[in-house]
Amino acid sequence: MSAGIDIRQVRKQFGTVTAVRDVCLSVRAGEFFTLLGPSGCGKTTLLRMVAGFCPLDAGEIWIGGRRVDQIPPHRRNTGMVFQNYAVFPFLSVFDNVAYGLKARRLPRPALRERVERCLAMVQLSDYALRMPHQLSGGQLQRVAIARCLAIEPEVLLLDEPLSNLDAKLRIQMRSEIRRLQQQLNITALYVTHDQEEALVLSDRVAVMCGGVIQQIGSPSEVYHRPTDAFTAGFMGSTNLLTGRVVRHEDDRTVVALAGQHMRIPTITEPVGAEIRFCLRPEAVRLSPETSGQDECLTGQIARGEFLGASTRYEIAVGSAVLIAAAFDEWPGPQFRVGDRVRVGYDPTRITLLHGAQAASVG
Amino acid sequence: MRRPLFVPVLQTVTFAFLGIFLAIPVFLVLRSSVFTGDGLHFTLENFQKIFTTPFYRAAVFNTIQIATAATIAALIVGVPTAFGLARLPIPGKSVAVTLVTLPLLLPSFVSAHAWVLLLGRFGLISQMLRAIGIPFGSIYGRGGMIFVYTIQGFPYVLLLVMSAFSAIDVSLEEAGENLGSSSWRTFWTVTVPLLLPAMLSGGLLVFMASAENFGVPFVLAEDMPVLSMEAYKLFVSELGGNPGMAGAMGVFLLLCTTVPLLIQRGYLKRQRFATQSRGRPRILSVTPWMQRLATGIIFTVDAVALLPFLVVIVASFLEMRGPVMFFRFSLQSYRDVFHTSPEMITNTYLLATLATLAAVLLGLPIGYLVVRHRLRSGGVLEVLSNAPLAIAGTVLGIGFILTFNHHPLLLTGGWLILVLAYTVRMLPFSVRSAAALLHQLDPSLEEASINLGVPPGRTFVRVTARLLLAGIVSGAILTWVNIASELSATVLLYSGPWATMTVGMFQAMESRNMGMASAFASILVISVAVPLLIATRVFGNREVSLF
Numbered sequence: 064m065s066a067g068i069d070i071r072q073v074r075k076q077f078g079t080v081t082a083v084r085d086v087c088l089s090v091r092a093g094e095f096f097t098l099l100g101p102s103g104c105g106k107t108t109l110l111r112m113v114a115g116f117c118p119l120d121a122g123e124i125w126i127g128g129r130r131v132d133q134i135p136p137h138r139r140n141t142g143m144v145f146q147n148y149a150v151f152p153f154l155s156v157f158d159n160v161a162y163g164l165k166a167r168r169l170p171r172p173a174l175r176e177r178v179e180r181c182l183a184m185v186q187l188s189d190y191a192l193r194m195p196h197q198l199s200g201g202q203l204q205r206v207a208i209a210r211c212l213a214i215e216p217e218v219l220l221l222d223e224p225l226s227n228l229d230a231k232l233r234i235q236m237r238s239e240i241r242r243l244q245q246q247l248n249i250t251a252l253y254v255t256h257d258q259e260e261a262l263v264l265s266d267r268v269a270v271m272c273g274g275v276i277q278q279i280g281s282p283s284e285v286y287h288r289p290t291d292a293f294t295a296g297f298m299g300s301t302n303l304l305t306g307r308v309v310r311h312e313d314d315r316t317v318v319a320l321a322g323q324h325m326r327i328p329t330i331t332e333p334v335g336a337e338i339r340f341c342l343r344p345e346a347v348r349l350s351p352e353t354s355g356q357d358e359c360l361t362g363q364i365a366r367g368e369f370l371g372a373s374t375r376y377e378i379a380v381g382s383a384v385l386i387a388a389a390f391d392e393w394p395g396p397q398f399r400v401g402d403r404v405r406v407g408y409d410p411t412r413i414t415l416l417h418g419a420q421a422a423s424v425g
Numbered sequence: 426m427r428r429p430l431f432v433p434v435l436q437t438v439t440f441a442f443l444g445i446f447l448a449i450p451v452f453l454v455l456r457s458s459v460f461t462g463d464g465l466h467f468t469l470e471n472f473q474k475i476f477t478t479p480f481y482r483a484a485v486f487n488t489i490q491i492a493t494a495a496t497i498a499a500l501i502v503g504v505p506t507a508f509g510l511a512r513l514p515i516p517g518k519s520v521a522v523t524l525v526t527l528p529l530l531l532p533s534f535v536s537a538h539a540w541v542l543l544l545g546r547f548g549l550i551s552q553m554l555r556a557i558g559i560p561f562g563s564i565y566g567r568g569g570m571i572f573v574y575t576i577q578g579f580p581y582v583l584l585l586v587m588s589a590f591s592a593i594d595v596s597l598e599e600a601g602e603n604l605g606s607s608s609w610r611t612f613w614t615v616t617v618p619l620l621l622p623a624m625l626s627g628g629l630l631v632f633m634a635s636a637e638n639f640g641v642p643f644v645l646a647e648d649m650p651v652l653s654m655e656a657y658k659l660f661v662s663e664l665g666g667n668p669g670m671a672g673a674m675g676v677f678l679l680l681c682t683t684v685p686l687l688i689q690r691g692y693l694k695r696q697r698f699a700t701q702s703r704g705r706p707r708i709l710s711v712t713p714w715m716q717r718l719a720t721g722i723i724f725t726v727d728a729v730a731l732l733p734f735l736v737v738i739v740a741s742f743l744e745m746r747g748p749v750m751f752f753r754f755s756l757q758s759y760r761d762v763f764h765t766s767p768e769m770i771t772n773t774y775l776l777a778t779l780a781t782l783a784a785v786l787l788g789l790p791i792g793y794l795v796v797r798h799r800l801r802s803g804g805v806l807e808v809l810s811n812a813p814l815a816i817a818g819t820v821l822g823i824g825f826i827l828t829f830n831h832h833p834l835l836l837t838g839g840w841l842i843l844v845l846a847y848t849v850r851m852l853p854f855s856v857r858s859a860a861a862l863l864h865q866l867d868p869s870l871e872e873a874s875i876n877l878g879v880p881p882g883r884t885f886v887r888v889t890a891r892l893l894l895a896g897i898v899s900g901a902i903l904t905w906v907n908i909a910s911e912l913s914a915t916v917l918l919y920s921g922p923w924a925t926m927t928v929g930m931f932q933a934m935e936s937r938n939m940g941m942a943s944a945f946a947s948i949l950v951i952s953v954a955v956p957l958l959i960a961t962r963v964f965g966n967r968e969v970s971l972f
Contacts, residue, residue: 116872137875137884149873153891163877207873214877 065249066127066217067092068113073122075108075274082108084274085122090218090252090267092127095244097253099261100271101297106254107222109271113252114143114220127217137166142211143220147227148203150195156182156206157191163214181209184243201232208243218250225260237264258298262286270294287343292416295341302342302385303416308334315410321381323360327413339416346412347387349376352403359407360385364398378406435790436806442787443809445834446849450824451679451816457827458672471673484650485677491567491651492635492681495574499631502575503582504624506726509719510583511590512709516720522587524727526580530953531733532910532927533577534640535946538934539733540564540573541644542740542943547749549736569645574635576730581634582627589623590616622692629689636681637817639913640927644934652678653819653913660823660917668827675820683815734950741947745940758940762929762948768922769929770948776840776925777908780847784855785901787848792859793889797868810856813849818913821846825918838920846918847908854907858900862893906953926952 068090075083083105090096098106111117113124115136124132131139151159160178169177182188185205195203204224211219224240225233241264244251255261261268262282269279270293278285278294289295292303306318306325311334315326318338332338352361362380374396376387385406389397398404461468475481509515510522528536543550544564554561564572593616635641639653646654652674660671711719744755762770788810795807813821825846829836836842866889874884890897912927919928926945933941 114872114876116875135875135880136872137878137880139876140878141876143873143876145869145873147867147869149867149869151870151873151888162874163879166878166883210873210877 065092065247067094067250068096068218068252069123069125070109070113071123071125073109073112073124074120075105075112075117076120081274083112086274086276088269088276088279090250092250093248095241095251095253095264095266097255097261097265097268098271099255099258099268099297101256104271105274106256106271110143110220110222110252110254113218114141115139140214140217141220142214142216142218144204144207144211144222144224146223148200148207150198150203150206150210152195154195155191156187156193156195156198159195159206160210160213162210167214177213178209181213184212184246185209185239200228201236204228204236205239208240212243212247212249216249218252219244221251221253223255224253225255225257233260240264262298270297272297287412288414289341290417292339292341295414295416300344300386302344302347303339304342304383304385305337305339308332308336308338310334320360321383323381325360325408325413326358326410327415328410330415340413341416342385342408342413344375344386344388345373345390346409347385348407349378349387349389349398350405350407352405358410359405362404362406364400364402364404367396367398367400369396378404380406435794439787439791439806439809443812443849443852446825446845447813447816447821450821450828452824453827454672454675454679454820454824456672457668458676460669468669471669472676474670475673475677480650481655481674484652484655484674487567487649488636488652488678488681491570491574492632494571495578495635496628496632498571498575499578499582500624500628502726503579503627504586504620506579506723507583507586507590509723511587513711513719514708514716515723517724521723521727525583525723525730527734528577528730529580530906530957531577531950532640532912532946533573533634533638534644534912534927534930535737535910535949536577536733537569537573537641537644538930538939538942538946539736539740540569542736542750542939543732544569549750565645565647566649570641573641573645574631574638576733577641578631578634579726580730581630582624585623585627585630586620589620593619625689625692629685632685633682633814637678637819637913639819639916640931643931652681653817656819656823657913657917660826668823671823675817675823678817678820679815682817686815737943737946737950740939741943743940745938745943750939755940758944761938761941762944766924766929769924769926769945770952772840772923773909773925773927773949774952776843776847776923777905780844780851780908781901781905783844783848784851784904785859785897788852788855789859789890789893789897790885791852792856792863793885795856795860796863807856807860811853814853816850818850818911818915819917821850822914822917825914837918840923842918843915843923843925846914847911850911850914851904851908855900855904858896858903859893862896862900863889866892902956905956909949909953 070086070088073083073086074081086105086109088096098109100106108117112119112132113126115131115134119132122132123130126139126141151162154162157178160181161174164174164177179188179191182191185208187202187205187209190198190202195206198206204227207224221240225236228236237260240251253261253264265282267279268282268285270277270285272293278290280288285294286298289298289301295301295303304320306320308330309317309319309324311317311329312326314329316328316330316332318325318327318340327340330338350359360380362378362385364376365379365384366377368375373388373390374392376389376398378385378387387406458471459467459469461470475485506525510518510525515521540548541564542548544561545551546563546565548563551561551563563569637653639657642649642651642654656671656674656678659674660668740750741758742754742756744751744753744757791806791810795810825842826837828834829842836845870892871881871884871888874888875881879887909925910927912931915925915927916931919925924932926949930942930945930949933939933945
């Protein structure tokens with residue numbers, strides 16, 4: 064019953080704003096695929112186009128080998144979970160879950176059996192006769208999910224389903240959503256602006272910005288190997304650095320950064336070219352100036368913020384500022400503002416970036 | 426997604442309906458005012474006559490003067506009362522609010538009639554005043570009309586201003602005080618400007634209702650000319666002769682209602698405050714004396730507003746000879762009603778029910794488009810569906826007769842013409858109440874239903890309509906109430922077998938049979954009160970928009 068989604072050259076214009084700009088992507092059958100991006104990046108518009116609530120200006124959408132973009136939403140057989148649940152307040156939990164089945168004229172015994180099975184899946188069997196106003200936010204979300212699963216949709220569409228829940232419930236619900244999706248082996252297209260949610264849940268993530276997909280990849284790919292500055296910046300904090308190629312060595316390229324030299328994996332850019340690259344703060348190691356290390360820069364601690372599990376340091380390296388995350392410092396931060404430090408790094412953790420756009424998320 | 430078929434269909438239906446039953450009749454009124462009797466030659470004679478005849482000039486002047494005075498008086502009564510009810514510690518507040526809205530259910534000419542029973546030449550209070558030596562004439566004339574319009578109109582001001590008071594974001598006032606402004610200064614510099622749009626809307630409603638009113642001048646004006654009465658008299662007495670003068674009077678009546686409406690719309694367009702209530706409005710602490718004084722004033726206002734109800738019902742059970750009341754219990758008035766014209770009661774019920782159904786069935790989908798398709802067709806539909814607000818009942822009535830007096834649409838003399846006129850008059854009301862309800866509705870509920878496989882049309886019935894049911898029923902009852910008390914268009918459009926209770930009252934008053942008028946009024950009031958009480962019971966005491 065699960066099917067892949069094929070989005071081909073899809074475009075949507077709202078007035079002068081292009082919300083979705085010639086997007087192509089294909090979601091494999093049974094895959095958990097996340098559209099990740101800041102608000103206004105077009106991710107919800109794209110999801111609503113798959114559901115059929117937003118007409119396309121150009122392009123095609125295919126679900127499981129069937130072209131759907133001209134089919135009205137009620138005949139697409141997608142199951143959508145809304146941000147605010149959208150549970151019908153005048154129907155009991157049972158009738159909410161049965162709603163789509165009644166539209167499909169399922170015979171009574173089969174309907175009853177299906178509703179009960181779906182309620183059991185979301186652990187709401189005991190709540191069948193309750194009315195929505197008697198349920199908590201988390202329970203309402205389960206009703207919304209059970210209601211979608213009941214119609215056995217070809218794909219599950221989830222529009223920021225966790226954003227109305229409190230932090231603890233959000234973590235619990237997201238693992239439950241993942242468990243159900245894997246258990247039923249159903250294709251899921253998930254929209255969120257929360258990068259952690261995207262990393263935890265997804266088989267693959269598409270990072271979107273300004274109506275364009277910046278990068279598609281597995282969670283670890285988009286986190287560790289961002290291809291562009293936006294993705295690098297959006298997926299957690301990072302050091303976005305600009306340097307100039309000095310020379311090529313055997314297996315390294317030497318880059319000048321604020322008057323000091325860094326060694327990065329070999330690149331093809333010619334000597335003298337300006338390049339942009341990134342380095343995650345947790346891949347930066349700080350050590351006292353006296354200790355010796357091969358690949359390092361020297362700098363001075365400009366700022367330290369104790370975050371509990373780690374300490375976030377800002378280090379002035381010449382005119383550049385690097386951030387480093389130091390974990391498990393016992394009994395407290397090891398460096399003070401003004402300390403001179405060696406800034407060590409693993410060259411393989413450095414990723415070259417394309418394009419000039421940078422996210423303001425740091 | 427294809428555009429659902431029902432959008433263009435509904436648009437066409439609305440345009441056709443308002444075109445045939447609003448635009449054409451109004452156009453024919455305008456046309457008749459500038460053409461000679463035979464309809465062949467353009468002439469400004471009618472307008473010239475109005476400007477040169479002192480009697481007609483007085484009609485224009487009186488109408489504007491009385492409506493303006495009533496508007497000012499209603500604001501003077503309504504705004505402080507609203508302030509008291511919203512911000513002062515008044516015991517029995519919810520009772521006071523309920524009582525004060527009751528005059529809205531009382532047809533204005535019934536109210537006028539009740540005040541005649543009290544303050545007319547043979548009125549109860551007039552006689553008492555004379556007995557103790559105070560020379561009191563009667564309520565008839567200018568002052569009396571202003572008085573009745575004020576009593577009938579101030580609840581509009583009060584309700585609007587009160588809801589504006591409770592919608593004010595308290596933090597705005599707190600910000601004012603935090604920035605060093607005294608609470609008195611904050612009230613004038615922050616609170617009052619935020620209330621201004623509500624005051625304006627309330628004032629406008631009073632002005633329009635007073636300017637176009639037909640029943641009150643019929644009861645109270647005597648020989649003093651006002652526009653609606655003169656237009657009616659000119660049209661009725663010259664039917665088949667020259668309706669041009671009536672049309673010209675109608676044009677002035679139209680100006681009286683449209684010009685203030687346009688001014689208000691223009692003003693509100695420039696003043697847009699999004700007030701979102703964050704906290705409950707503060708109840709001010711005042712001295713016990715102030716509290717007692719405010720409570721006293723508010724319940725006095727309540728009492729004055731309620732008096733007509735009591736008077737009419739009591740009077741209907743008393744013996745009456747013409748306008749003179751005797752304090753003996755009698756069912757004669759009711760016997761008269763049930764013997765001579767029982768069909769008027771059933772006619773009112775039948776016509777009001779039909780027109781309510783039509784108004785709701787048309788208003789709900791239009792309201793839906795207004796809210797959900799704001800950018801596409803909604804805006805045009807909103808303006809169109811509000812247009813009847815500015816058309817006085819008398820003008821609409823004359824227009825209907827001019828339009829539907831001949832083939833292909835011969836409707837005069839039947840029941841349908843009344844139902845259609847009521848539907849047109851009530852459309853703004855039902856569209857607005859549907860739109861207000863829909864604004865609170867979460868669109869994703871409908872999307873969820875469609876996503877689960879129910880097509881848009883059926884989703885509208887099964888989800889949208891279902892969610893709105895309580896609101897629709899309360900709105901329908903209020904529509905029914907308003908139709909049942911309609912007089913100005915009815916009195917022009919009814920024909921013998923289709924006379925309604927309001928016509929019955931009209932005729933009874935014409936023949937000075939105050940007893941029968943009171944009996945009709947009481948039946949009307951009770952017919953109106955019972956469904957409202959049932960609705961409040963069934964749906965709880967939810968906020969019902971009365972206009």
